[in-house]
Each structure stands twice: as structure tokens, then as C-alpha cells.
Amino acid sequence: MRPEGDVRGPGTGAPVLEARGLVKVFSRYRALDGVDLAVHRGELLGIIGPNGSGKTTLFHCLSGVLAPSAGRVWMEGVEVTASPPWHRARRGMARTFQIPLLFPRLSVRENLLVAGQEHRGPLPARFVQWGERALRRQADELLAFLGLEEVAQAPAGHLSFGQQKLLDLGMALMGAPRILLLDEPLGGVSPALGSALLDRIRALHRGGLTVLLIEHDMDAVMELCDRVAVLDHGTKIAEGPPAVIQEDPAVLSAYLGE
Amino acid sequence: MRARGSAFRTGGLLLVGAGLALGPALWHPSYPLYVLTLTLVMGVAACGLNLTLGYGGQISLGHAAFMGIGAYAVAILGKRGGEFWPAWGAGIALATAAGIALGVPCLRVRTHYLALLTLAFNVIATLVMVNDEPLTGGPLGISNVPRPRVPGAPPDLALYYVTLAVAAAVAAGERALRASQFGRGLVALRENELRASTVGLSVVAYKVLAFALGAALAGAAGGLLAALTGYVDPTPYTVTQSFWLLLMVVIGGLGHSEGPWLGAAVLTALPEVLRGARNLYLVVFSLLSLALLLMAPGGLASLLAPRTPPLPRRGARLPDPEVPSRAS
Amino acid sequence: MLPQLLVSGIALGGVYALVALGFVLLWQTARTVNFAQGDFLTASAVGILVLSAHLPGLRMVAVLGGFLLAAVVLGAVFHRAVVAPLLGRGFLPLVMATLIVAGLIRILAADFWSPEPQPFPAVLPGGVLHVAGAVLPVRDLWTIGVTAGAVGLLSGLLRWTALGRAMRAVAQNRELARVLGIDAARVTLAAFVVNALLAALAAVLIAPLYYVTYDMGVELGLKAFYAAIIGGFNSLPGAVVGGVIVGVVETLSSAALAGQYRDAVVLVVLVALILWRPQGLLGAPEEEG
Numbered sequence: 001m002r003p004e005g006d007v008r009g010p011g012t013g014a015p016v017l018e019a020r021g022l023v024k025v026f027s028r029y030r031a032l033d034g035v036d037l038a039v040h041r042g043e044l045l046g047i048i049g050p051n052g053s054g055k056t057t058l059f060h061c062l063s064g065v066l067a068p069s070a071g072r073v074w075m076e077g078v079e080v081t082a083s084p085p086w087h088r089a090r091r092g093m094a095r096t097f098q099i100p101l102l103f104p105r106l107s108v109r110e111n112l113l114v115a116g117q118e119h120r121g122p123l124p125a126r127f128v129q130w131g132e133r134a135l136r137r138q139a140d141e142l143l144a145f146l147g148l149e150e151v152a153q154a155p156a157g158h159l160s161f162g163q164q165k166l167l168d169l170g171m172a173l174m175g176a177p178r179i180l181l182l183d184e185p186l187g188g189v190s191p192a193l194g195s196a197l198l199d200r201i202r203a204l205h206r207g208g209l210t211v212l213l214i215e216h217d218m219d220a221v222m223e224l225c226d227r228v229a230v231l232d233h234g235t236k237i238a239e240g241p242p243a244v245i246q247e248d249p250a251v252l253s254a255y256l257g258e
Numbered sequence: 259m260r261a262r263g264s265a266f267r268t269g270g271l272l273l274v275g276a277g278l279a280l281g282p283a284l285w286h287p288s289y290p291l292y293v294l295t296l297t298l299v300m301g302v303a304a305c306g307l308n309l310t311l312g313y314g315g316q317i318s319l320g321h322a323a324f325m326g327i328g329a330y331a332v333a334i335l336g337k338r339g340g341e342f343w344p345a346w347g348a349g350i351a352l353a354t355a356a357g358i359a360l361g362v363p364c365l366r367v368r369t370h371y372l373a374l375l376t377l378a379f380n381v382i383a384t385l386v387m388v389n390d391e392p393l394t395g396g397p398l399g400i401s402n403v404p405r406p407r408v409p410g411a412p413p414d415l416a417l418y419y420v421t422l423a424v425a426a427a428v429a430a431g432e433r434a435l436r437a438s439q440f441g442r443g444l445v446a447l448r449e450n451e452l453r454a455s456t457v458g459l460s461v462v463a464y465k466v467l468a469f470a471l472g473a474a475l476a477g478a479a480g481g482l483l484a485a486l487t488g489y490v491d492p493t494p495y496t497v498t499q500s501f502w503l504l505l506m507v508v509i510g511g512l513g514h515s516e517g518p519w520l521g522a523a524v525l526t527a528l529p530e531v532l533r534g535a536r537n538l539y540l541v542v543f544s545l546l547s548l549a550l551l552l553m554a555p556g557g558l559a560s561l562l563a564p565r566t567p568p569l570p571r572r573g574a575r576l577p578d579p580e581v582p583s584r585a586s
Numbered sequence: 587m588l589p590q591l592l593v594s595g596i597a598l599g600g601v602y603a604l605v606a607l608g609f610v611l612l613w614q615t616a617r618t619v620n621f622a623q624g625d626f627l628t629a630s631a632v633g634i635l636v637l638s639a640h641l642p643g644l645r646m647v648a649v650l651g652g653f654l655l656a657a658v659v660l661g662a663v664f665h666r667a668v669v670a671p672l673l674g675r676g677f678l679p680l681v682m683a684t685l686i687v688a689g690l691i692r693i694l695a696a697d698f699w700s701p702e703p704q705p706f707p708a709v710l711p712g713g714v715l716h717v718a719g720a721v722l723p724v725r726d727l728w729t730i731g732v733t734a735g736a737v738g739l740l741s742g743l744l745r746w747t748a749l750g751r752a753m754r755a756v757a758q759n760r761e762l763a764r765v766l767g768i769d770a771a772r773v774t775l776a777a778f779v780v781n782a783l784l785a786a787l788a789a790v791l792i793a794p795l796y797y798v799t800y801d802m803g804v805e806l807g808l809k810a811f812y813a814a815i816i817g818g819f820n821s822l823p824g825a826v827v828g829g830v831i832v833g834v835v836e837t838l839s840s841a842a843l844a845g846q847y848r849d850a851v852v853l854v855v856l857v858a859l860i861l862w863r864p865q866g867l868l869g870a871p872e873e874e875g
Binding site for chain 2: 064
């Protein structure tokens, strides 16, 4: 399973994803208060922080699900601040969700096929089954990679929570993304499945995929990530290699002061 | 169970197909032929609505307006000396354009507001049909609508077979669409619009296309209806008729392939059957429709479809299975 | 001229507001869009006329009887027989069912009551009032007063009674309300009864102005639908505001524009408003999904 990615190594070249001064206000509540972020090719950047620090809101603004109140977002140097999610998806951004969002009445395989079909040519191509065979091959590979072959025909809504998380990941991968945003992939998942997920993420990272990861599981974060950024109350309070972050007093007080 | 149901279905379809193809040749000319043609025409329009509403998830309360556009195009161009076929094509193109024009602003709004915009469109279209006398002939409409001519065949039989061909093409096309990537994407869009968007599905384009296709089919049906009755006036294209189409689709089974055809058959044939009851027929008809709805809210087609087990409610999910950890 | 038009417009708007209120109430508490709303008005008017014919000289009794009948048949029976079985089985089947009921009312009225327009006795005092040079119809002023009173009563019901609180809870979050022990079915029934009473009241207010016909409910229902949307389908005050706006726009435009496209004015205003502000004037943007 070779996802797209440059194998030159992390930290080289223009940032795959960059954001400056992101602000998001809901009525009176400032979920994000001026966040800067840069993710470089091939690196695995972790986002951590106490509950309510704005991590998922950040993802929503980066992926286009929400429009930021202020600030800008670029993908490989091209501004995408006002682009809808599907536009960013076609430029190579993929994401998963805390609670997996799927197409419950479509089969597992169909979920994957839909997730991949829009990346192959414009809309009219959908009427002539453009690239369908290659699509199916890719879906089968992913089913194997994720260990979901047994349930390929089942409606996605019938899957267990952990299986749905795997499918969520699979759907994100179908588009051969340049950058993958993972929102708490290990949340609510059994330890066995969790470690299986970690294996996949590790494999993807090793294959050169750029990843942005929100997680609460500190062991996983420290082990996987090249760099870690810490959010608290909508601002970034620290950023650096995992070892440094672990010792940072500001980070510790943010978590303990909860 | 699946195989048996499928054989039953294929057998039934073949029977119906044979009946439709051969019956009229033996029957004609007669009132039943008119009713049958009318049923097929309404079936095409209902198919369009099913596409927009059942697959695309876009509420369209003004679908009869698109029929009206197709019908009046045929009548108006016919008045200027045009033949049926090019006028019909023009009507379809116009209806499609109207569908796109309506679809785009509708994307800004949801559910009941969408319902409102489509309703408003229908009301305004009816106002134009009634009031713009020089163009549309006002409340009295236009007569002497051109019919498709097939050399050697009596006109009503010719129209029937043309309609049958169109209906068959539409049914086959709809099947193909459902199986296509577009059809899959449309269902996904209905299931979870947010997720569809984040995997690259262009929400705007899909929805507008669903509208446009539905409008095109309605326009085609409208043109055929005009040819069938021989004249156009505003009555078959009002809001009431839009609701009639909606009822067809809902009773037939929203989102199912057979739905619109079943609905069209029931709602076109039933009034004819009940015609003997004179005044009471509308009351009986309403009560019957209500009963149908109460018994099968998912439509008649849902009674015929293979049973899919319902999705588990939240919280009642299966536990995670043991997934082998792959060393890589 | 203008003050009189305004007063008439507001009075008409008040009637629309009552019907629109019912719409929004049913939507909020029972997720039902009742397309038979306008025809409920017709049914109430016809009911009162029929009772009046059988009870000569006892007009108020007939009116009260009409209200009672409305509450029972258009409220409770309608809820039990038509709505309850279809709730949760999809939005459209329920909408279609209400449409069929609407058609049924029309057919029954036309065939079994009268296909011809019939007059409705005035319940409110007539005459005119001279205020600062303007000539204001007393009936319109009374209509505004009665409507305001009804709206006030409804607000009071919702804010200060246990039932009203339960209704608001169900409207906000049905599941949570059920978990908290609120009987959603009882609340829904109450909503339908209130709705029927609102329709009956609107009938009594508007029927004397126009003749009662079997299809008077069609346009009235449609306009009330527009009013509810303008105000924001999830806002009760919005329904009142929307109703008044529709009433005023309609009265002013029928005075200014001759026949023909005047109906279109309300529609155009409406469409423009929805495109500019999709949630209506006072509505809150609905949650996605």
C-alpha cells in the first residue's frame, strides 16, 4: 500500500498545509483565537490540548467545513481559505472525524468507491464509469490493508464503532491524499483495534504521507509524531518535538489546570 | 429468497412489457388506449420527480411547471408551423434550462425554504400561462398541437408507441444512472452531505444536475401530454398538479426504480375505475390514497422490495472484533 | 387612505398570523407541515354555518359548538387517525396525507354542503371610527384586538403553564424531553387541538369579510404558509410578524396594482427575502443534517 507522498524526508520544501491567524468566533465564544500552523511534507504533526481547546474547530477551518472568522489557509502555496471542502479534497486533503461520518446504507465497498471516484476526472466522467476498474482495485487493496474484507458487502451502518473508524480512514485514503487530517482516530476504540489503527498510521507515515493528527492518547502521540503543537483556549501555547513538549511547564499547567 | 423474488420480478416485468407492446395494437382506437398513454406520460414525469426528490433529496413542489414549459413549447412552436420533434426537443431544452436556473438559488436554502421556492416558481409560471395571452393564449390556451407522425400508422397508436419508447428509454436510463458513479454519488450525498463534500464530491454540481435531469424528464412528458390531448391550457400545470405528481411518487415509493411507474398507474387508472361512482369517486379516491399511505408510508414499491434489515440504533452496536495487528 | 389600508392590512395579517402560528406550532412540536391548515379554516366556517342552520337564533351556541367540533375532529381525530401513525415514517408521507385531507375537506364541502359561496354572519361589531381625519373600519380594529388577545393567550399558555413548558421542551429537543418524562404524545395532541382552535378563530374573523366557499382555504393556507416562512419557520413571534407583513403587502398591492400580477408581489417579496436571509426574519438557522 503506497500512498502518495514525497520520500525526501520531513521538513523539506514549502508547507503542504499552512494557516495564519485563524480565528473562529461562535456568537460570543472564541473557539480559535489566532492560530498559526505549518505542516511540512512527510511530517507527522500532532495537535494536542485539553478538551475545548479548539482542536476540532481548527480541523474544520483547515478542511473547509467551517469558514474562519479571520485568517487564511494555503495548500502548497495556493490559498484555499474560501474553498468548499470538496475543492480542498480534490487538491489532496483528506480527513477523518471524531465520530466516523459514513454513508450508512451504502456497503463498505461502495463507501470506498464513492470516496475515490471524484478524484478521477470531472463530473461528466461519472456518467461513463470513468476509471471504475482501477477504482475497484484500489478499494480492494484498501479493504485488505484495513482488514475489512469480511464486511465489504455489509451496509456501513451495521459496522462496529471500531470498524467504522477503519472505514473512515479508508475513505480518506481512497483519494490518494497529499495530506491526511486525523481527528482522534483512537477515540472510543478497543485496545486491539487501536493498536491495529496505529500500525496503519505508522505504515502510512513511513510511506511518506503527510499527517496532521489530533489525539488524546499521549503515548501514541509521543511515539508517532515528529512535532507536536499544543492548543489551549483557542491559541497555540507550545510547539516542538515530543520530548520537549512533554517537559514544557506551560503545557503541563494547561492540562492540570483543567 | 432473493433469487425467487428476483425471478418473480423479471417475470412480471416481461409480462407487463409484452402487454404494453402488443395490447394496444389489438385494442385501438379506444379510450383505454388514451388512459394507457396518459399513464406512461405521467410515469415519465414522475420519474423525473423521483430523480430530483427521491435520489437527489431536493424537494420540488413545482414540478408540474416544468411539464408546462415542455407542453407550451410544443404548442407555441406548433402554432408557428413547427413539427412535433424539434418542438419537443426545444421544450426539453427549455425545461432543463429552467431546472438549472431554479436549482442554483435553491442550493442556498434547505427543506421548507426549498419547498417554498419551487412552489413560488410554479405559481409564477401559472400566472404567466394565464395572463400572457399573446404568448400562451391565456386561460383558453392553444389548440391544434402537432403530433409525432409515423407514416402509415394511425395517429393515436403512433403517439402511444412513441410514448412507450420514451418510457422504456427513461426506465432503462434510470437504471443505468442508478448503477453509475453518478447515481452512487447522489445516494452518498443524500446519506451524508458533509462527508460527501469532504471526499471530493461537488455538492453544487450534483444537486443542480439532479434538478436539471428531473426537469428535463418533466419537460419531455409535458410535450407528450400536449400532443396527447391536442391542446394546452394552464390547468394540468398548476400547483395542484405538482402535488398530484408528488403523491404519485410517494404512493409509488420514493427513491425506488418502480415507484414512479406504480404511482402513475395507480393514480391515473384509479380515477378512471372509480368514474362510475360519480360524485363519490373523489371522496373514495382520497380515502383510498390515505389508506395506501397509512399502510405503506414507504410506498408500494417498498412492499415489493427485498427487506433490508434496519440500521442499528445508536448505542446498540456490535462489539469490536479481534483485528489482527499487521506488522509493517 | 393609507392609514385605513394599513389597518385593514394589519387586520388581515392578524388572521394570517393565527393560521401561521398554528403551522409553526405543529412544526415545532410535531415536526408536521400541515398543508390542510387553510382547509381547517374552511371546515370550521362550514361547521359553524351548518350548526347555525340547525340551531336558529342560537348563534353564539353554534359558534361555540363549531369551536368544540374543530377541536375534536380537526385536532384530536386528525392527530390520532392521520398524523400519529405516520410520524417518524418520513417527512413526505405525512405531508401527502395532510394534502389528501385538505382535498377531502374541499370535496366534502363542495358536494355535501354547498358548491356556491355562502355568507357568514358577522360576529364583530361593524361601523367606522373617525380618527385624525382617517376613516377606520371598526371591525378591523376589533380583529386586531382579538388576534392580539389570542396571541397573548397562547404566549401565556406557553410560558406560564406546565403544558406550555412541556410543549416548548418537546419543540426544542424531543428525545431529551421524553427522557425527562414528558409525555410527547400528550403534548402533540395538545398542539393539534390548539392549532384547530386557532383555525376556528381565524375562520370566525375572516369569513364575514369574504363569502364562505369550499375552496377558500387554498389561498388562505398558502398565504399563511408564506407568512410562517417569512417569519422563520421555527419562531412563533416570527409567524405573527410574517402574517402581518403578508397581510399588509397584500392589501397595499391590491390597492396599487390592478388584478393580474398582484399575487406575484407577495411571492416576489417572499422569494427575495428567503434568498437574502434563508432562515426567515426571526428564525434561527436550522442545524445541518
